[in-house]
Every structure is written in structure tokens, then in C-alpha cells.
Amino acid sequence: xxxxxxxxxxxxxxxxxxxxxxxxxxxxxxxxxxxxxxxxxxxxxxxxxxxxxxxxxxxxxxxxxxxxxxxxxxxxxxxxxxxxxxxxxxxxxxxxxxxxxxxxxxxxxxxx
Amino acid sequence: xxxxxxxxxxxxxxxxxxxxxxxxxxxxxxxxxxxxxxxxxxxxxxxxxxxxxxxxxxxxxxxxxxxxxxxxxxxxxxxxxxxxxxxxxxxxxxxxxxxxxxxxxxxxxxx
Numbered sequence: 001x002x003x004x005x006x007x008x009x010x011x012x013x014x015x016x017x018x019x020x021x022x023x024x025x026x027x028x029x030x031x032x033x034x035x036x037x038x039x040x041x042x043x044x045x046x047x048x049x050x051x052x053x054x055x056x057x058x059x060x061x062x063x064x065x066x067x068x069x070x071x072x073x074x075x076x077x078x079x080x081x082x083x084x085x086x087x088x089x090x091x092x093x094x095x096x097x098x099x100x101x102x103x104x105x106x107x108x109x110x111x112x
Numbered sequence: 113x114x115x116x117x118x119x120x121x122x123x124x125x126x127x128x129x130x131x132x133x134x135x136x137x138x139x140x141x142x143x144x145x146x147x148x149x150x151x152x153x154x155x156x157x158x159x160x161x162x163x164x165x166x167x168x169x170x171x172x173x174x175x176x177x178x179x180x181x182x183x184x185x186x187x188x189x190x191x192x193x194x195x196x197x198x199x200x201x202x203x204x205x206x207x208x209x210x211x212x213x214x215x216x217x218x219x220x221x222x223x
Binding site for chain 2: 042044045050093
């Protein structure tokens with residue numbers, strides 16, 4: 001398996017623009033997680049899905065953030081409008097039931 | 113609210129030394145605990161997963177233990193190598209698959 005795939009790997013955008021991050025989980029996994037990593041706050045869980053349904057979005061910082069999972073092989077995390085404080089590395093991870101979480105390579109977002 | 117703490121924050125050791133990384137959590141009602149490795153600018157690589165009913169897991173030179181009652185886990189690395197240099201993260205799954213990460217221990221193994 002190719003592992004968790006994320007795109008783009010790097011994104012530089014201007015404040016106020018819409019940003020869409022993409023994730024393809026490992027085939028057969030039924031849980032998908034979105035995380036954000038910053039120097040100040042470390043790794044934070046933003047939202048997770050089970051069988052394409054959002055289960056807990058309490059980590060989503062603001063209404064500017066939204067996530068969807070239209071099918072078992074694709075998820076998006078959207079920020080609209082983006083702000084400089086959203087600059088971080090965003091990770092997607094997937095797992096099967098309560099087993100290990102497997103992380104993607106991350107998307108490094110810079111908002112200027 | 114579950115909090116996860118990792119000590120030390122950074123560690124530098126000579127090659128060949130055995131070492132222990134510590135992880136503590138405040139709420140013992142956990143589902144499982146996972147240790148990860150993160151190389152600079154990279155994603156996380158899963159090392160070991162310990163279910164709440166287990167006491168330890170081993171993989172090669174790595175051994176992770178779990179003591180739920182005291183809220184502690186340790187990651188033991190035997191015969192450390194320069195290639196082990198990375199940040200090691202402890203993550204606690206509190207049930208409902210909500211995962212809380214520690215801040216990590218940055219390890220440097222000197223050749």
C-alpha cells in the first residue's frame with residue numbers, strides 16, 4: 001500500500017485566500033484524522049471521521065475551518081479565509097478500528 | 113481533561129548507550145497508547161502500540177511499557193545508534209479515538 005497520501009506537500013498563500021488540503025487514507029481503514037502541528041502547541045487533533053462520518057470536531061479552531069469526507073478514499077480540510085496564524089503543518093492519519101494510526105507526510109502551510 | 117507530559121524534553125547520548133524516554137498522563141482511563149518517531153520535516157512513524165490491557169510491547173531494540181494505574185509509559189531503546197536521532201512522541205487515545213499527544217523528546221545520539 002502507498003500509505004496515507006496528502007497533497008499538496010507545501011502551500012503558500014496570502015491572507016484571506018481559501019486553502020484546501022487533501023488526504024487519501026490507506027485503503028480499508030475506517031478512521032481518518034486531521035491534525036495540526038505548530039512549535040507552540042505541538043500536535044493537535046482537529047477532527048476525525050469514522051466510516052466517512054465526522055465524529056468529533058471539537059478541535060476545529062474556528063468556523064473558518066471545515067472538513068469533509070465524501071467517500072472512503074478522500075477527505076479535505078478547508079480554511080476560508082486563511083490567516084497568518086493558520087501557518088502550520090497539517091497531518092492526515094488513518095487507522096483500522098482501534099489499531100495504530102498511520103500518518104501522511106503532512107502539508108506545510110504558510111499564510112503571508 | 114487528559115494531559116500528556118514527556119520527560120526529558122531533549123536528550124543527548126553517546127552511541128551504544130541504553131536509554132529510557134518517559135511519558136506520563138493524568139487520566140488512567142485510556143484506550144491505548146502509541147509511540148511515534150518524527151524526523152525533522154517529516155511525518156510521524158508509528159513505533160509501538162500498547163492496548164490498555166497490555167503491559168508492554170517489543171519491536172527489535174525498542175520496548176514500551178505501560179502502567180495505567182500510575183499513568184506512565186516508558187520507551188526503552190537498547191544500544192542506541194546515530195540513526196535513532198529523532199523526536200519521539202507519546203500519544204494517548206482516551207476513548208472515542210480522541211488522541212492526545214505529548215510535546216515529545218528530542219533525542220540526539222552522538223557517533
